[in-house]
Structure formats: C-alpha cells, structure tokens
Amino acid sequence: MRLLTHNMLSSNIKGVANGFPLGLEVQKFVEKQVDFNPDFLKNMFPKIEWKALVTAAKTMGYAELPEEVESSMLESEDFLQKFHHALLELHLEEGALICPETGRRFAVTKGIPNMLLHEDEV
Amino acid sequence: MSSRPELQAPPEIFYNESEARKYTSSSRIVEIQAKLSERAVELLALPDDGVPRLLLDIGCGSGLSGETLSEYGHQWIGLDISQSMLDVALEREVEGDLLLSDMGQGLALRTGVIDGAISISAVQWLCNADKSCHNPRLRLKAFFGSLYRSLARGAKAVFQMYPESLAQRELILGFAMRAGFAGGVVVDYPHSSKSRKEYLVLTCGPPSVSTAIPSAKGEDGESCSDDDDDSSGDEEHTVSISDRHRPRKKLKVSKKGKDRKWLLKKKDQQRKKGNIVPPDTRYTGRKRKARF
Numbered sequence: 001m002r003l004l005t006h007n008m009l010s011s012n013i014k015g016v017a018n019g020f021p022l023g024l025e026v027q028k029f030v031e032k033q034v035d036f037n038p039d040f041l042k043n044m045f046p047k048i049e050w051k052a053l054v055t056a057a058k059t060m061g062y063a064e065l066p067e068e069v070e071s072s073m074l075e076s077e078d079f080l081q082k083f084h085h086a087l088l089e090l091h092l093e094e095g096a097l098i099c100p101e102t103g104r105r106f107a108v109t110k111g112i113p114n115m116l117l118h119e120d121e122v
Numbered sequence: 123m124s125s126r127p128e129l130q131a132p133p134e135i136f137y138n139e140s141e142a143r144k145y146t147s148s149s150r151i152v153e154i155q156a157k158l159s160e161r162a163v164e165l166l167a168l169p170d171d172g173v174p175r176l177l178l179d180i181g182c183g184s185g186l187s188g189e190t191l192s193e194y195g196h197q198w199i200g201l202d203i204s205q206s207m208l209d210v211a212l213e214r215e216v217e218g219d220l221l222l223s224d225m226g227q228g229l230a231l232r233t234g235v236i237d238g239a240i241s242i243s244a245v246q247w248l249c250n251a252d253k254s255c256h257n258p259r260l261r262l263k264a265f266f267g268s269l270y271r272s273l274a275r276g277a278k279a280v281f282q283m284y285p286e287s288l289a290q291r292e293l294i295l296g297f298a299m300r301a302g303f304a305g306g307v308v309v310d311y312p313h314s315s316k317s318r319k320e321y322l323v324l325t326c327g328p329p330s331v332s333t334a335i336p337s338a339k340g341e342d343g344e345s346c347s348d349d350d351d352d353s354s355g356d357e358e359h360t361v362s363i364s365d366r367h368r369p370r371k372k373l374k375v376s377k378k379g380k381d382r383k384w385l386l387k388k389k390d391q392q393r394k395k396g397n398i399v400p401p402d403t404r405y406t407g408r409k410r411k412a413r414f
Contacts (some may be wrong), residue, residue, distance in 0.1 A: 001219050001220075001221075004176070004219070005199050005219040005221075006196065007232075008176075008231050008232055008235050008236070008272075009221075009228055009230055009231060009232070010231060010232045011230060011281065011313065012229070012230040019230070020232055036175055037195075039172065039173040039174065040173065040175075040197065042172040043173050043174070043175065043237075044176060047176075047234070047235045047274075048347055049232075073184050086320045088197075109211075110212055111212070111219075111220070112208055112212070112221065112222050113221055113222065114222045115201075115221050115222060115223040115230050116203070116222060116223060116224055116227070117224070117227045117253045118208070119253075122227050122228075122255070122264075
C-alpha cells in the first residue's frame with residue numbers, strides 16, 4: 001500500500017466522527033520504482049493532507065519532506081521528486097493501520113489492508 | 123437463473139481459489155473483462171488532457187479492470203471482498219493499491235478525493251442478504267452515500283452490472299439517485315441477448331449540460347436510457363432479493379394458541395411411537411383457573 005492510499009483512507013467505523021489520519025504501524029516496508037509524472041502530482045497536490053503525509057513518511061523512515069508547503073513549490077523539480085518518492089514509491093507491506101478515535105487495528109498483510117468491519121462496527 | 127453467481131454463495135465464498143484462478147487462466151473471461159472495463163473508462167469521459175487521475179475500482183477482483191486503467195496511465199485503488207481474488211491480483215503484480223473491503227459497509231475514504239470510479243459486474247451483489255446482519259437496502263444506501271462523499275465534484279462513476287430483474291435495476295438506480303447522484307442507465311446492444319450490457323453512469327453533483335448521459339452502442343436510433351425521475355415513491359414496491367434462501371416452513375399457529383384438538387393429536391402421535399402418555403380425560407388440555 002502506497003502512502004497515496006494511506007492519505008485517502010479514513011476509518012468508517014460507526015460513530016467515528018473523524019477517522020483521519022489512520023495511524024501507521026510499520027513492520028516491513030519496501031520501495032518500488034515508479035515512473036515520475038509531474039502532471040499527476042500537480043493534480044493530486046490540492047487533495048493531499050500534507051501533515052498526514054509528512055507524518056506517515058517519517059514513520060516509514062523518510063524525513064526529507066518539508067513541514068510547510070504552498071502551491072508555488074510545485075515549480076521546483078527537487079520538491080516534486082521528493083513528493084513523488086513519498087507518495088508513490090514507499091509501500092507498506094506488513095503492519096497495521098490504526099483508527100485515531102477508537103484505536104481499532106486494521107491489519108496490513110502483503111500490502112493489502114483489511115478494512116472489513118465487524119458486525120457491530122457497521 | 124441458477125447460473126448467476128450471486129445466487130450460489132456470498133462473494134467472499136464464491137470467489138475461492140479455484141474460481142479466482144479462472145480469472146487469469148481463461149482467456150475468454152480476460153477478454154470480456156478487458157472489453158467491459160474499456161467501455162467503462164470510455165463512459166467515464168475523463169478530460170482528454172493526458173493528466174493521470176486517481177480512480178477507484180470497486181470490486182476489482184484479480185485486477186483485470188485495473189490493468190485497463192493502468193494502460194490509460196491512471197493511478198487507481200481497488201477494493202474487493204474476496205481475499206483469493208486479491209491474492210491473484212498480487213501475483214499479477216497490478217500497479218494499483220488493493221484493499222480488502224466490503225462495499226456494503228461503506229467506503230473508508232476521505233471526502234472529495236477520488237476523480238472517478240468504475241465497477242465491473244459487482245453492484246448487483248449488494249442486493250443479496252448473505253448474513254443475518256445484512257439488509258440490502260441499508261447496504262446500497264451506505265455504499266452510494268459513501269461513494270458520493272468520496273468523489274470529487276463533477277466526477278463520474280460507471281458501474282457495469284447484471285441486474286437480476288427490472289425491479290432490481292430500479293432499486294439500485296433509486297438508491298443512487300437518493301444519494302444525490304445524477305445519471306441513468308446506458309444499455310449497449312439492447313436488442314442482443316448475448317452482448318447486451320448495462321452500465322449505470324452516475325455523476326456527482328447537480329445535473330447540468332456536462333452530465334448528459336452518453337449514448338449507447340448498437341441501438342437503432344431509439345433511446346433506451348431510463349427515466350431519471352423514478353427514484354422516489356416506490357418504497358412500498360418489494361423486490362425479490364435472492365432465491366438462495368431456503369423456503370421457510372409454514373408454521374401453523376392460530377391466534378388462540380394450541381387447542382385441545384392439537385394436544386390430542388400430539389398425544390396420539392406419541393402413543394403410536396410407543397411412548398408412555400397419560401390417558402385422555404376431560405381435564406386434558408383444560409385451562410387452569412385464574413386464582414390458581
């Protein structure tokens with residue numbers, strides 16, 4: 001699972017008002033090369049919750065991202081490369097996602113988070 | 123009708139390892155899936171500017187439809203309820219991210235982040251009640267509601283589906299409309315029984331010129347897209363949800379309860395079996411007095 005997906009996921013357990021961002025529990029992560037596409041990054045940038053991305057990237061051991069961003073930084077090739085690496089190339093293989101309100105663990109195995117809810121959580 | 127997979131078992135059971143294997147080994151299935159997803163992407167009508175979008179593949183299975191999305195250069199997130207199908211997708215090394223998730227529980231996504239959604243042959247599964255806690259209407263509502271929230275304004279969602287009956291199609295469409303979607307059904311090749319394919323094309327946001335329903339393939343000039351105003355007022359209308367349930371035994375319970383005749387019959391049955399039963403007297407099956 002890439003951090004792009006992590007940035008989109010939000011806990012949908014019944015009664016949880018703000019299920020974002022999900023906490024990360026990393027047991028194993030991998031890096032995979034992905035083609036660099038600045039158009040996609042520019043399109044995605046307004047939709048990304050930056051703080052959550054920075055925190056998640058740090059948990060995965062990547063601390064190159066700046067804490068504060070503005071859209072003018074998208075002109076910089078260097079920034080785009082870092083953004084690209086954090087967003088698309090870091091994969092969580094084994095670990096868990098944790099709901100920020102209830103602390104419920106969503107296990108991640110082989111890169112697939114198990115988002116199935118129990119009957120009483122629907 | 124029994125050949126419909128929906129009527130055989132719940133999706134997470136039906137798509138077991140051997141069934142999932144078919145989705146890589148059978149070239150026929152692969153070809154059909156690829157065609158369906160290509161048409162779905164066409165109906166999605168994303169702006170033709172070469173910018174990759176973030177799309178959602180609902181019921182992605184082994185990732186055949188996702189591969190089509192990757193071919194167009196888009197990033198995608200796929201979700202499916204069957205672990206076996208997702209395992210096959212992992213083997214195929216699909217480019218999108220996969221989630222093990224039940225669409226009837228609502229999508230666990232943030233608001234307004236997805237640029238479009240496709241779904242190939244999956245939505246009709248929502249009309250089944252596979253567990254005692256399942257209510258198809260609530261599941262449809264949760265699904266369309268959460269999808270509407272997660273889509274960006276003006277984004278489209280295209281569902282290829284095989285509704286069991288007209289009523290089922292109306293049920294699905296009705297819940298989509300109630301969630302706030304605009305759109306309708308596009309039927310490709312409506313006159314052919316084999317290549318007839320239905321696509322539910324939905325747009326997030328109020329109807330406008332840009333949300334006009336695309337025309338179907340292979341129809342002879344006549345319009346066959348559904349009326350969009352049939353969403354309300356049919357709540358009393360019952361829809362057969364599944365044939366998979368066993369018929370219930372009819373219980374003969376009269377309002378008054380079990381009477382003397384019933385009791386004598388039961389005692390007789392027990393006597394015939396050779397059990398020791400108290401003799402029938404005038405007190406048999408008589409009510410106790412209230413002061414007792």
